[in-house]
Amino acid sequence: MVTSVMIVGVGGQGSLLASKILGKAAMDKGYDVKVSEVHGMSQRGGSVVTYVRFGDKVNSPIIDKGGADYIISFELLEAARYVEFLKPGGQIVTSSQQIDPMPVIAGTAEYPTGLIEKMEEAGAKVDAIDALSLAEQAGSSKASNIVLMGRFSKYITDISREEWDKVIETTVPPKFLEMNKKAFELGVNA
Amino acid sequence: MKELMLGNKAVARGLYEAGVCVASSYPGTPSTETTEEAAKFEEIYCEWAPNEKVAMETAYGASRAGKRSYCAMKHVGLNVAADPLFTISYTGVNAGMVILVADDPGMHSSQNEQDSRHYAIAAKMPMLEPSDSQEAKDFIKLAYDMSEQFDVPVLFKMCTRVAHSQSVVELGERTEVPVKEYVKDAGKYVMVPANAKKRHPIVEERTLKLIEFAETSPINRIEDGSDKSMGIITSSTSYQYVKEVFGDKYPVLKIGLINPLPVKKIKDFAASVDKLAVVEELDPIIENHCKALGLEVTGKDILPLIDEFSQGLIAKALGEPEAPSCKGIAGLPGRPPAMCAGCPHRGMFYVLSKNKITVLGDIGCYTLGATPPLCAIDTTECMGASISSLHGFNKALGASSEKNTVAVIGDSTFMHSGMTGLANIAYNQTNSTVIILDNSITGMTGHQQNPTTGFNLRGDPAGKIDLEALVRSMGINRVRVVDPYNLAEAEQAVKEELQAEEPSVIISRRPCALLKNVKRQPAIKVNPDRCKSCKACMKLGCPAISFKDGHAKVDATQCFGCKVCSELCKFGAFETMEGETIKW
Incomplete structure (x- = not known):
């Protein structure tokens, strides 16, 4: 059994840290793990995707259409963009935050409405939370990624809260540890 | 461990x-x-x-x-x-x-x-x-x-x-x-x-x-499979996709040494299976080797020469059923990469775009100057080509292009292979205008130092090449430095240097906004009572500015405080968070 998770968002939102936390948590649990990231040009405000796969034996580091069990999204439009990568009935955990892409800023497109309903119609289960407000509540708007990881942790029942905390302790800089722990907690309870 | x-x-x-x-x-x-x-x-x-x-x-x-x-x-x-x-x-x-x-x-x-x-x-x-x-x-x-x-x-x-x-x-x-x-x-x-x-x-x-x-060598290894109706030769990441799709079903010859390829090992493998398939990304290197050995093989007849592979692509090509999935949502706006909020390149590209100048581009973050809404860059090929091809462009067209065409190149790219092109301009003389977009770092690849930054790979002080002195010593007499956040100054420099009857270099200098030692300024906001909805500020393509409820709006999380947008506002609608009008 392999669990396949896509972490999507807008370049600069912290998907690399989120994938690092999930990858490490899975590895500490004794799973084989593969994580695939994108660096370089697409990081500059573009749509970014990170794949995390864990299980007894993982071969491919990437996820195809119909291959994802979960999508964690830092931005609503990005969650919708990748919905066809989900298995039917797969779970989306998304921030309700909306960031206008350049075509919307340039006035050639509009930010779509009713995205949560559209994702549900497409066959996905959607768990949308206001991760940005919760992150601000924790002390930094940049901690949305950790809030969402907290929320997502509820779906991965075999990794305990203590195990997640341990990974956060070893992945984030000490001076931001308390803030990140709070962000994770707020995500769990959202 | x-x-x-x-x-x-x-x-x-x-x-x-x-x-x-x-x-x-x-x-x-x-x-x-x-x-x-x-x-x-x-x-x-x-x-x-x-x-x-x-x-x-x-x-x-x-x-x-x-x-x-x-x-x-x-x-x-x-x-x-x-x-x-x-x-x-x-x-x-x-x-x-x-x-x-x-x-x-x-x-x-x-x-x-x-x-x-x-x-x-x-x-x-x-x-x-x-x-x-x-x-x-x-x-x-x-x-x-x-x-x-x-x-x-x-x-x-x-x-x-x-x-x-x-x-x-x-x-x-x-x-x-x-x-x-x-x-x-x-x-x-x-x-x-x-x-x-x-x-x-x-x-x-x-x-x-x-x-x-x-x-x-065990670097080229055969992994046995239960079904000998097909054998697959593969390497690199394609091997992982093949194993993902087929597990231990088909025998696999996994190539680790791609050159030179074995002969006997491949022939023996081919003889042990009914049909031979090669799965490799891009060009048919292993496949052509097999064909040269006289083996019948399937490969690029069913797999593409372009793009990367995935397990799904291989499964489909080799006749496996497609995985069921959620439906896609059509008609979503794309999200192409864009220059960051506060990017120093934006101001210079705005000036070039506004003046309808032909811009020969180069390789780096600033290649994003080609994207809407600025669409400032006309060409991009390889490292250094902006400068050398500008010289050719101007040799071909003379004054008509010299007065309306520039090359843009980053500091790191200039050191990489821009200097030789500039030597050609200085030596064979065109009245070319070269703009060095000096953001004091190699940006696109994630902030690497270069010979102009004064620091080495480990971040310790190192030799520092003075761009102005270097360019002058190559025989360029007209060298000026501008701050791209100051649109008026940048525009004046571009106009004057394009008119000059000799080669010139403009160094557009301001460090990358993402550098740790660059201090972010307080975010600014739009006073909706003053905003006349003219959308002049939107022409910058700044990801921090959007148009909401009939007015421009600044996203404070993204705003870098560069205030370039305020220079474009005729109505003084941009304010500090304390409500003070920003003046230039």
Whole structure:
């Protein structure tokens, strides 16, 4: 059994840290793990995707259409963009935050409405939370990624809260540890 | 001990364990982290060279001197370093030398999709190709042993999905390798025709020995399968996709040494199965080798020559059922990459776009100046081409283009291969206007130092080339520095230099907004009562500005406080958070 998770968002939102936390948590649990990231040009405000796969034996580091069990999204439009990568009935955990892409800023497109309903119609289960407000509540708007990881942790029942905390302790800089722990907690309870 | 490791970090770990002492590279996605991670080991001297040719020659020098050495580059970087590549294949090495080249199928961050395996064949060098992080580390160590055993630099081919994927790696210890004494040997090291003629047969004999090695080495391994109706030959990340789809169903010949390829091993494998398939990204290298051996094989007849593969793509091509999925949502707006909020390049591109100037572009973050709404850049090919092709453009069209055409190039790219183009302008004289977009860092690849920044790879103080002095010493008399946040100043400079009857260089200088030592200014906001909805500020294409409820709106989380937008507002609608109108 392999669990396949896509972490999507807008370049600069912290998907690399989120994938690092999930990858490490899975590895500490004794799973084989593969994580695939994108660096370089697409990081500059573009749509970014990170794949995390864990299980007894993982071969491919990437996820195809119909291959994802979960999508964690830092931005609503990005969650919708990748919905066809989900298995039917797969779970989306998304921030309700909306960031206008350049075509919307340039006035050639509009930010779509009713995205949560559209994702549900497409066959996905959607768990949308206001991760940005919760992150601000924790002390930094940049901690949305950790809030969402907290929320997502509820779906991965075999990794305990203590195990997640341990990974956060070893992945984030000490001076931001308390803030990140709070962000994770707020995500769990959202 | 085990660690979840990026492929590129595993390469660096391999360098450490293999006793490598000197690494010289030029940054390029997806190869950059190999050298950055190697720099974390005190035992390895690591540097950023001005370009890949210099990096390769530096590494070669270290190998000849007797220490194991390394250089890394992206696929297009190997084009720059191709000159030494072909000749050091003749000279061979003293201590082991590895040249890493990282391909980018799918062009996540590249201008073309070339297949670097052709270089291994053309330069007659062995090339190894790992399929995950553990292999990346193990193959690096093998590469150094092979380099010394066969007296040849070894090419090491990565691709985006191996370089930028993390998988579990078992760590080992470093083995120190004694220095090999350098002995003068003109026949081996002085490649004048008489000596090179004697070296070429040695190269051909070496290839025969390498083929023998390929036949027996476990680096090319057969994994048995239960269903012999098909056998699959594959390598690199494609191997992982094949195993993902078929598990142990079909026998697999997994190639780790992509050049030279084995002969007997492939023939025997083909004979053991009913049908032979080759699964490889980009060009049919293994496939053509099989065909040359007279084998019937399926490959590029069912698999694409373009883009990267995935397990789904391979499954479909080989007749497996498609996985069911959620439905896609049509009609969503795209999200292409864009220049960051506060990016110093934006102001200069606004000026160029506003004045309808033809802009010959180059390689870096600033290539994003080609994207809407600014659409400022007309051309992009390769490192340095902006300047040299501007000279050609102006030679062809004369004054009519000289007064309306510029080259834009970053500080790092200028040091890489812009200088020679400028030398041509200074020497053969066109009234060309070159704009050096000096953001004081190599931006796109993730903030690497370069010869103009004053710091080395480790961030310690280093030699610093003064761009103004350099350009003047090359014979350019008109050199001026502008702040691209100041649109009026930038516009005046561009207009005046385009009119000048001699070559000129404008240095548009402001550090990248993402640099740690660059202080973010307080965000600004729009006073909706003053905003007349003219959308002049929207022309900048700043991701922090959007148009909501009939007015421009600044996203305070993204705003960098550069205030360039306020320069475009005729109505003084931009204010500080305290409500003070921003004046220029």
